[in-house]
Amino acid sequence: MKNHSMPTPIFFVLCLFFLLYNLKIATSTPRYIPVDNITLNCGSSVNLKDMQERHWVGDMLSSKFALLPNHRSNISEAQGFSSVDAVPYQTARLSYSEFTYVFPVTPGPNFVRLYFYSASYSGFDMSKDLFTVKAGLFTLLGNFSASIFTDSLDQKNFFKEFCVNVEMNQELNLTFIPFPSTSFNYYAFINGIEIVSMPIDLYYSQKGFIKDEWVPQYVAQAPQFYINYSMALEMVYRLNVGGGLIPPMEDTGMFREWSEDTKLLSGGAIPRDPSLQLKYSKIPNYTAPDPIYQSAITMGPNRAKNKQSNLTWGLPVDTGFNYLVRLHFCELESEIIATGDREFTIYIDYQLAEDKADVISWTGSNDTPHYKDYVVMIQNKGEDTHLLSIDLQPITSEGTLIDAILNGVEVFKLSNPDGNLAARLNMVLPQPNQKTEPAAIKSKKKKTIFIAVGSGVGFLIVLILVCFMAVWKLRRTKHYSFYKGKIRRTKASSLPEELCHHFTLDEMKTATNNFHEELIIGVGGFGNVYKGAIDKGTKTVAIKRMNPESHQGAREFRTEIEMLSQLRHVHLVSLIGYCNDGNEMIIVYDYMTNGTLRDHLYNTNNEPLTWKQRLKICIGAARGLHYLHTGAEHPIIHRDVKTTNILLDEKLVSKISDFGLSKMGFENTAVSTTVKGTWGYLDPDYAIRQQLTEKSDVYSFGVVMFEVLCARKVLNHNLEEEQQILASWARKCIERGTINQIIDRCLEGKISPECFKLYVEVAENCVRDKGIQRPNMNFVLEKLELALELQENVDAPQDNIDRQSSTVSEESSTTSQHTYYSEVISLHVETTTSAPCYYSA
Numbered sequence: 001m002k003n004h005s006m007p008t009p010i011f012f013v014l015c016l017f018f019l020l021y022n023l024k025i026a027t028s029t030p031r032y033i034p035v036d037n038i039t040l041n042c043g044s045s046v047n048l049k050d051m052q053e054r055h056w057v058g059d060m061l062s063s064k065f066a067l068l069p070n071h072r073s074n075i076s077e078a079q080g081f082s083s084v085d086a087v088p089y090q091t092a093r094l095s096y097s098e099f100t101y102v103f104p105v106t107p108g109p110n111f112v113r114l115y116f117y118s119a120s121y122s123g124f125d126m127s128k129d130l131f132t133v134k135a136g137l138f139t140l141l142g143n144f145s146a147s148i149f150t151d152s153l154d155q156k157n158f159f160k161e162f163c164v165n166v167e168m169n170q171e172l173n174l175t176f177i178p179f180p181s182t183s184f185n186y187y188a189f190i191n192g193i194e195i196v197s198m199p200i201d202l203y204y205s206q207k208g209f210i211k212d213e214w215v216p217q218y219v220a221q222a223p224q225f226y227i228n229y230s231m232a233l234e235m236v237y238r239l240n241v242g243g244g245l246i247p248p249m250e251d252t253g254m255f256r257e258w259s260e261d262t263k264l265l266s267g268g269a270i271p272r273d274p275s276l277q278l279k280y281s282k283i284p285n286y287t288a289p290d291p292i293y294q295s296a297i298t299m300g301p302n303r304a305k306n307k308q309s310n311l312t313w314g315l316p317v318d319t320g321f322n323y324l325v326r327l328h329f330c331e332l333e334s335e336i337i338a339t340g341d342r343e344f345t346i347y348i349d350y351q352l353a354e355d356k357a358d359v360i361s362w363t364g365s366n367d368t369p370h371y372k373d374y375v376v377m378i379q380n381k382g383e384d385t386h387l388l389s390i391d392l393q394p395i396t397s398e399g400t401l402i403d404a405i406l407n408g409v410e411v412f413k414l415s416n417p418d419g420n421l422a423a424r425l426n427m428v429l430p431q432p433n434q435k436t437e438p439a440a441i442k443s444k445k446k447k448t449i450f451i452a453v454g455s456g457v458g459f460l461i462v463l464i465l466v467c468f469m470a471v472w473k474l475r476r477t478k479h480y481s482f483y484k485g486k487i488r489r490t491k492a493s494s495l496p497e498e499l500c501h502h503f504t505l506d507e508m509k510t511a512t513n514n515f516h517e518e519l520i521i522g523v524g525g526f527g528n529v530y531k532g533a534i535d536k537g538t539k540t541v542a543i544k545r546m547n548p549e550s551h552q553g554a555r556e557f558r559t560e561i562e563m564l565s566q567l568r569h570v571h572l573v574s575l576i577g578y579c580n581d582g583n584e585m586i587i588v589y590d591y592m593t594n595g596t597l598r599d600h601l602y603n604t605n606n607e608p609l610t611w612k613q614r615l616k617i618c619i620g621a622a623r624g625l626h627y628l629h630t631g632a633e634h635p636i637i638h639r640d641v642k643t644t645n646i647l648l649d650e651k652l653v654s655k656i657s658d659f660g661l662s663k664m665g666f667e668n669t670a671v672s673t674t675v676k677g678t679w680g681y682l683d684p685d686y687a688i689r690q691q692l693t694e695k696s697d698v699y700s701f702g703v704v705m706f707e708v709l710c711a712r713k714v715l716n717h718n719l720e721e722e723q724q725i726l727a728s729w730a731r732k733c734i735e736r737g738t739i740n741q742i743i744d745r746c747l748e749g750k751i752s753p754e755c756f757k758l759y760v761e762v763a764e765n766c767v768r769d770k771g772i773q774r775p776n777m778n779f780v781l782e783k784l785e786l787a788l789e790l791q792e793n794v795d796a797p798q799d800n801i802d803r804q805s806s807t808v809s810e811e812s813s814t815t816s817q818h819t820y821y822s823e824v825i826s827l828h829v830e831t832t833t834s835a836p837c838y839y840s841a
């Protein structure tokens with residue numbers, strides 16, 4: 001910058017502003033100066049700076065490129081633009097027909113970054129963007145829609161980064177092609193284009209340009225895999241493991257953004273030393289910015305724990321591509337100095353990538369950055385997305401540290417032999433006379449992953465991993481439609497009055513003594529549950545009053561009423577009516593005298609349930625779930641099966657409640673949804689793949705079975721780490737043959753061995769990792785009935801203990817006069833001590 005020609009005070013103020021804005025920008029000098037360094041603000045007629053003080057040239061001004069055909073595309077400003085960086089996102093170039101930017105760049109590999117802001121632009125409807133982007137012969141984005149992509153994001157702006165080589169005597173052509181359709185007018189658009197040249201040996205391993213040791217290893221295929229110039233790369237992850245976001249201006253000169261690592265699935269320790277002087281003796285100093293190597297994730301000092309665990313990252317990727325996985329390493333713990341001090345095995349996608357990784361043996365010393373490249377093939381086995389895992393498994397040997405380390409991860413998708421980087425798009429073309437949009441447009445999918453993993457090294461961490469992805473899938477309109485869509489349609493019509501009573505707000509006020517505090521029997525995120533009396537005070541009911549502010553609540557309110565009004569079953573809580581006067585969202589249910597199942601298991605003054613009572617309660621709940629899964633035309637997935645959603649009537653007959661999260665699925669079809677549910681009960685397979693099936697309920701039910709057996713919280717952070725999550729702890733105990741040691745003290749000596757064996761086996765089957773490995777509810781139900789039989793055979797001679805608890809049967813009355821409804825927030829704090837045992841046989 002030629003700032004020295006400015007008057008000193010202004011220069012000073014500018015400098016101060018600059019420094020305050022971001023100290024590190026001023027201090028880091030780029031280690032790589034790109035030959036080409038183009039930032040184009042599309043649709044703009046002025047030159048502007050972005051929030052990081054980077055210059056963007058308006059594409060109507062620049063002479064650095066040609067726009068073809070130059071008369072046909074429109075420019076526009078995003079309507080209702082807000083809250084994101086104005087440059088380059090506020091303006092765009094849009095067109096209903098193809099247009100091309102031609103950049104005369106220096107031959108060699110380049111970063112191409114495309115910036116998009118999904119919004120309505122004048123003359124262009126937000127939802128009608130659908131286009132392909134090509135760079136020469138490479139397809140960078142195929143039938144892509146920014147509006148669908150951002151549907152699953154918190155923000156409307158995003159960028160995509162690619163690596164593309166430009167041959168000698170050629171330009172870099174970026175062509176934007178709207179989806180050709182006779183029935184609909186789709187358009188293509190772009191807000192910003194960035195082209196930055198890169199070192200020839202940074203990611204490419206063109207034969208003859210790179211030393212043999214730097215050629216990536218093709219995991220489980222061949223010793224080497226050359227990434228040559230006939231491939232284009234798409235950056236899918238670039239993570240600062242153990243550290244935070246590193247913005248483009250703080251990269252080594254290539255303006256790469258390094259994200260915070262949110263993909264670690266297991267817990268770990270974070271060694272970090274921001275003042276560490278790094279020795280770039282093994283790799284070029286532009287490979288990654290220093291902070292990547294100054295922090296890491298390790299397993300921590302617990303040898304016993306480390307022996308049996310991995311450091312695991314889970315990265316959702318499209319299937320059907322090769323991926324370049326670059327792992328960055330730097331030994332920064334001063335006590336680790338010799339070869340053999342920290343040895344571990346690296347698995348990528350469950351395949352051996354490195355049998356003995358040892359950073360010191362690679363680098364010769366501490367504080368020396370290094371990286372290793374692997375190429376892994378992710379085949380399409382019927383799923384469009386796959387969780388690419390990186391597992392670091394410590395090598396267990398006497399005297400050495402049992403640990404692993406990782407400093408950074410980069411993952412690139414490699415183009416297919418036809419130069420295509422676009423995920424296989426299964427979209428249905430609009431039929432000639434069809435008035436609606438193609439299915440791909442409708443099947444907008446929100447993909448969010450929440451995985452909670454408790455962990456700790458002297459302290460406890462709960463990592464909540466959130467990842468957003470949007471993927472299109474085949475939905476043949478003829479055969480499939482989404483329940484989501486169905487709900488939308490019913491929204492227009494009124495609720496089914498014939499199936500449940502519509503109460504007025506006055507009636508509700510009378511029933512609850514104007515929502516009197518003393519009548520509150522349950523509190524949750526949704527609002528309160530009151531005990532009330534209707535029919536002139538003759539009938540006791542539970543009245544759930546949802547918080548009117550909650551947008552989420554409105555949808556769940558609707559779902560619950562629609563589901564429950566169509567479902568009647570002795571093991572489902574009965575809906576009596578609802579009220580939606582004004583802003584109110586109130587649901588009226590049968591009152592369940594005995595409250596929640598949880599209330600009879602632990603942290604309670606209720607008498608402990610006998611084993612047979614527990615079995616019968618489980619059988620009832622299993623019947624309810626089985627009915628949900630198979631009783632209606634389409635399976636209904638409850639999504640929030642837990643002991644606080646299993647209610648007990650005066651005869652301890654169990655009933656499933658709370659259908660707010662339920663989804664209607666389709667036979668043999670997984671439904672993609674935002675992952676919801678309750679920690680500890682949440683199916684990990686669903687959390688990872690976002691594919692909702694009945695097997696997710698089966699998982700939660702398995703957790704309920706263990707909770708019933710062990711009478712403890714399903715998630716208890718006060719316990720030792722391996723015991724915190726009941727499902728995984730129970731599985732460990734089964735493996736070790738110690739499951740009988742963790743059961744409810746009140747049950748000791750009360751369960752027949754055959755019954756116990758069968759029960760544990762079924763519960764274990766239910767909580768298997770993969771949905772496909774789990775049984776269906778019918779199987780669970782049959783086995784539970786058999787378990788009860790086995791128990792009764794043993795008990796028969798002296799069976800008089802649980803006389804009062806009537807048999808659970810379909811004949812039980814659906815509408816009992818005295819019922820009770822209550823709900824407890826799932827994660828509320830409870831003490832660890834188990835309930836006192838009142839019961840003795």
Ligand SMILES: *[C@@H]1O[C@H](CO)[C@@H](O)[C@H](O)[C@H]1NC(C)=O
Pocket residue numbers: 030032033034037055253
């Ligand atoms: C990139 O180009 C801008 C001008 O457009 C210049 O100010 C900046 O210093 C360049 N950056 C590098 C790393 O060459």
Ligand SMILES: *[C@@H]1O[C@H](CO)[C@@H](O)[C@H](O)[C@H]1NC(C)=O
Pocket residue numbers: 072073074094095096097122123
């Ligand atoms: C430019 O926008 C107008 C409407 O504002 C539209 O009719 C025209 O087709 C657009 N041109 C292109 C090339 O997309």
Ligand SMILES: *[C@@H]1O[C@H](CO)[C@@H](O)[C@H](O)[C@H]1NC(C)=O
Pocket residue numbers: 068102136137170171172173
């Ligand atoms: C880029 O476009 C120009 C103009 O259409 C064409 O002459 C040139 O061959 C194209 N280059 C590449 C690499 O496709």
Ligand SMILES: *[C@@H]1O[C@H](CO)[C@@H](O)[C@H](O)[C@H]1NC(C)=O
Pocket residue numbers: 132139141142143422425427429
């Ligand atoms: C876009 O979709 C059309 C129609 O399904 C298909 O023919 C075309 O190959 C797709 N383009 C890309 C780049 O995937």
Ligand SMILES: *[C@@H]1O[C@H](CO)[C@@H](O)[C@H](O)[C@H]1NC(C)=O
Pocket residue numbers: 226228229230
């Ligand atoms: C680049 O690599 C691919 C796959 O490894 C190979 O098929 C192709 O021949 C290579 N191209 C060149 C120009 O080396």
Ligand SMILES: *[C@@H]1O[C@H](CO)[C@@H](O)[C@H](O)[C@H]1NC(C)=O
Pocket residue numbers: 029030031285286
């Ligand atoms: C990076 O390495 C190059 C060549 O090894 C050297 O010339 C340059 O001074 C180094 N830059 C920094 C900032 O260390």
Ligand SMILES: *[C@@H]1O[C@H](CO)[C@@H](O)[C@H](O)[C@H]1NC(C)=O
Pocket residue numbers: 308309310347349350351391392393
């Ligand atoms: C560690 O990862 C490997 C490879 O993915 C896997 O086989 C092994 O079961 C994992 N170990 C643990 C304890 O998760």
